[in-house]
Amino acid sequence: MGKFKLTVKAPRETRIKPIGLLFTGLLCGLLVSYGWAAIAPPTEHKGLQVEKLGFVPEESMSAQVGLKGHILLLRKITINPGGQIAKHSAATTPGVVYVESGTWTEGRDSGETHYSAGDTFVEDNETVHWFYNRGDEPAAAYVCDIKPAG
DSSP states (O other): OOOOOOOOOOOOOOOOOHHHHHHHHHHHHHHHHHHHHHHSOOSSOEEEEEEEEEEEOHHHHHHHHOOTTEEEEEEEEEEEEEEEEEEEEOTTOOEEEEEEESEEEEEETTEEEEEETTOEEEEOTTOEEEEEOOSSSOEEEEEEEEEEOO
């Protein structure tokens, strides 16, 4: 049988240079802070135009459909570029939204959905969401919802 020789080299000492450690720390901090900023919902409205287009008054809602203490409201909401709608719940304000122009980016705890011109979505009792306009043009939608009177 032939002979063979096994050579094992000891690993070279690895040293992290101070500048490398600083760069790594800054990069990790930037990524973590960006991640938190990307997932944290907005707490206030910014860059919105809200136009009230019409409503059914409380008296009519009570007489016609037996819903006391509420109104039916139709609005056009425009989110300007870079604007946002704060996190809110539709638990007591059911509604239907029709996107007229631009793109509304909806945020939920489960992720994001993009709604473009012509899309419609429902705000039901389980809806908790917020919106952004990340585009370069205003994004407008018609919102029709039932709200408490007053």
